[in-house]
Amino acid sequence: MIVKYYFPIALCLCILGAYGCRRNEAPPDLKLTHEVSPQPPRVGYVTVNLGLTDSSGNPISRAGLSLEGYMSHSGMPPVSGRVAEVRPGSYIGNMELSMAGDWVVIVHIHLPGQVSVDRQFEIKGVLPE
Amino acid sequence: MFQSNRNSSSFDLLRVPIVGALLTYRHARTLLQIPLFLIAIAMVLHGLFGPQLAPKNLATTYTWVHFRGALVFVLLLAGNFFCLACPFMLVRNLARKFFRPVRNWPRWLRNKWFSIALFVTMLFVYEWLDLWASPWWTAWLIVAYFGGALLIDAVFKHATFCKFVCPIGQFNFVASTASPLEVAVRDMEVCDHCTTKDCIRGVRDEVQPLVVIQRGCELALFQPRKVGNVDCTFCLDCVQACPHDNVGIISRVPAGELTTDPMRSGLGIFSRRPDLAALVIVFTFGALLNAFGMVSPVYALENWLAKLFGLNREFPILAFVFGLFLVLEPLLLIGVAAWLTKVWGGTGRSIVFVAVRYSYVLAPLGFGIWLAHYGFHFLTGLYTLIPVTQSALAESGWAILGQPRWGTPGLPPNVVQVIEFGFVFLGLLGSLLVSYSIAAAEKVDHPLRIFMVWAAVALIMTAGALWLMSQPMEMRAVSLGVG
Numbered sequence: 010m011i012v013k014y015y016f017p018i019a020l021c022l023c024i025l026g027a028y029g030c031r032r033n034e035a036p037p038d039l040k041l042t043h044e045v046s047p048q049p050p051r052v053g054y055v056t057v058n059l060g061l062t063d064s065s066g067n068p069i070s071r072a073g074l075s076l077e078g079y080m081s082h083s084g085m086p087p088v089s090g091r092v093a094e095v096r097p098g099s100y101i102g103n104m105e106l107s108m109a110g111d112w113v114v115i116v117h118i119h120l121p122g123q124v125s126v127d128r129q130f131e132i133k134g135v136l137p138e
Numbered sequence: 139m140f141q142s143n144r145n146s147s148s149f150d151l152l153r154v155p156i157v158g159a160l161l162t163y164r165h166a167r168t169l170l171q172i173p174l175f176l177i178a179i180a181m182v183l184h185g186l187f188g189p190q191l192a193p194k195n196l197a198t199t200y201t202w203v204h205f206r207g208a209l210v211f212v213l214l215l216a217g218n219f220f221c222l223a224c225p226f227m228l229v230r231n232l233a234r235k236f237f238r239p240v241r242n243w244p245r246w247l248r249n250k251w252f253s254i255a256l257f258v259t260m261l262f263v264y265e266w267l268d269l270w271a272s273p274w275w276t277a278w279l280i281v282a283y284f285g286g287a288l289l290i291d292a293v294f295k296h297a298t299f300c301k302f303v304c305p306i307g308q309f310n311f312v313a314s315t316a317s318p319l320e321v322a323v324r325d326m327e328v329c330d331h332c333t334t335k336d337c338i339r340g341v342r343d344e345v346q347p348l349v350v351i352q353r354g355c356e357l358a359l360f361q362p363r364k365v366g367n368v369d370c371t372f373c374l375d376c377v378q379a380c381p382h383d384n385v386g387i388i389s390r391v392p393a394g395e396l397t398t399d400p401m402r403s404g405l406g407i408f409s410r411r412p413d414l415a416a417l418v419i420v421f422t423f424g425a426l427l428n429a430f431g432m433v434s435p436v437y438a439l440e441n442w443l444a445k446l447f448g449l450n451r452e453f454p455i456l457a458f459v460f461g462l463f464l465v466l467e468p469l470l471l472i473g474v475a476a477w478l479t480k481v482w483g484g485t486g487r488s489i490v491f492v493a494v495r496y497s498y499v500l501a502p503l504g505f506g507i508w509l510a511h512y513g514f515h516f517l518t519g520l521y522t523l524i525p526v527t528q529s530a531l532a533e534s535g536w537a538i539l540g541q542p543r544w545g546t547p548g549l550p551p552n553v554v555q556v557i558e559f560g561f562v563f564l565g566l567l568g569s570l571l572v573s574y575s576i577a578a579a580e581k582v583d584h585p586l587r588i589f590m591v592w593a594a595v596a597l598i599m600t601a602g603a604l605w606l607m608s609q610p611m612e613m614r615a616v617s618l619g620v621g
Contacts, residue, residue, distance in 0.1 A: 052610075079191060079192075079193045079194070081192055081268070081613055082193070082202065082270045082515075082613040083193045083195075083198045083199035083203045083270070083515075083519060083522060084203035084516075084518060084520075084548065085193065085518070085547065086547050087193070087547070108610070108611055108612065109434055110612045111271070111613065113191050115191075137434050137612065
């Protein structure tokens with residue numbers, strides 16, 4: 010009886026507890042802007058212009074940025090893209106969108122001497138080729 | 139006397155060493171339900187509190203990639219084993235320790251109409267709320283299933299939720315008509331001499347006859363008169379209850395149950411069940427509609443409709459599309475086919491009777507299309523099970539499986555597309571064979587003409603499915619006016 014009914018409940022409580030106890034680190038305060046071209050976006054290569062500033066609006070240089078794109082549906086192949094800094098606080102990246110639809114792009118930001126943070130934005134309504 | 143249709147050489151899964159012993163173990167169902175229940179809890183928690191990016195969330199990835207795919211493959215290769223391991227029933231059984239239901243499900247609801255409405259609602263909500271892209275909504279959907287099962291079966295006796303409400307169950311019932319295994323009597327002669335009928339009545343305490351020690355079939359399927367898999371949840375209560383060890387999980391010809399029209403325990407006669415026929419129709423045309431929602435032309439159609447009606451809200455446009463594909467299209471196709479069967483095939487039956495009788499022909503094709511669709515997501519996203527699990531554990535502070543590596547998600551889509559087409563053709567073959575069998579058994583002058591009519595319906599639908607599956611995929615929340 011105990012094994013049959015209360016064991017699952019106890020396990021659920023453990024899972025809930027684990028969620029309550031997970032680590033929660035404060036991310037650095039920064040602002041990321043993005044601009045995707047061409048508009049409207051189509052399947053194939055897109056260019057992503059990124060602007061990275063701190064909370065006071067000062068450009069952040071020499072950050073390591075990379076792009077990771079996901080379809081809105083699970084199980085689809087993710088795409089990745091490299092990013093280069095073109096001037097202080099301005100970065101440019103390319104990625105190849107493999108399918109039409111809505112994409113979510115995660116920008117991995119590594120600031121020298123600080124923890125890495127992720128920011129994300131959507132590219133909605135990518136059209137077929 | 140009950141008629142025996144079993145061959146003594148039939149394969150019986152319960153006779154297989156280890157597997158048979160496991161399945162006939164008294165607590166086998168609970169043992170199978172517990173892991174699924176725990177996974178469901180993890181999915182709900184991750185869906186509500188985890189990352190809201192669908193590909194990185196357990197709720198969306200497990201539900202829309204792995205669960206659906208595994209479900210159809212198990213139905214194809216074995217039978218309705220998901221219902222056996224259904225986690226919703228674990229909670230319901232627990233609740234029944236505290237609440238003893240006393241009411242019977244209302245007589246006017248003892249059919250499939252209500253569950254068809256829920257099934258259509260489920261398909262509609264999937265498109266409207268973009269469930270595949272929303273961990274939060276997917277989590278609430280799972281909670282709704284648990285809540286629904288709990289509420290319905292806490293109030294109403296027997297397996298009311300499974301038989302008359304659960305949309306997943308109805309899907310499984312129709313799909314399992316094409317399964318190779320069936321819970322069935324081993325030796326009909328044993329049933330001929332059975333006086334207790336425990337498989338339906340259950341086993342009662344000898345001292346206190348009102349106390350049930352082992353349930354009989356809660357879905358009102360009396361084993362000796364049970365035909366096929368419809369309404370069977372593979373719960374194996376009948377296996378446990380039978381004092382003669384005379385119920386097995388036995389091999390049969392897939393879809394063979396659709397070719398005959400006998401009186402079936404708990405169901406009646408298929409040709410007199412328009413609700414069951416409607417379920418098959420919704421199942422089949424819903425398969426096309428659900429696949430249509432994932433390809434580029436659907437957005438062009440919705441935008442065209444939006445401009446035509448001057449609308450900028452998705453709900454009414456989606457409702458129109460559903461009406462078009464789930465009501466108008468079946469009415470036209472099946473209506474014309476039934477009329478041709480009458481006037482060209484020479485049957486003396488009414489058009490409604492013909493439409494009901496021959497709608498079951500579509501079940502294998504419908505299953506083939508669902509298989510193709512869900513199988514595509516399952517096979518192309520198969521490996522995502524690993525990183526999404528790693529990721530969820532790492533977020534919870536238990537990185538016991540290491541850090542996730544989001545690489546190749548599964549098999550290449552171009553390879554899977556060939557398999558997809560294969561499933562559709564397999565379904566078509568099943569539908570052709572069923573329609574031929576039904577037509578050949580008709581006492582009419584032109585059975586071949588009747589076969590040709592229904593074969594044409596199946597071919598038209600197959601052409602539609604193949605066209606859909608060759609379209610570029612496009613998955614997005616609709617934003618009218620774009621594109």
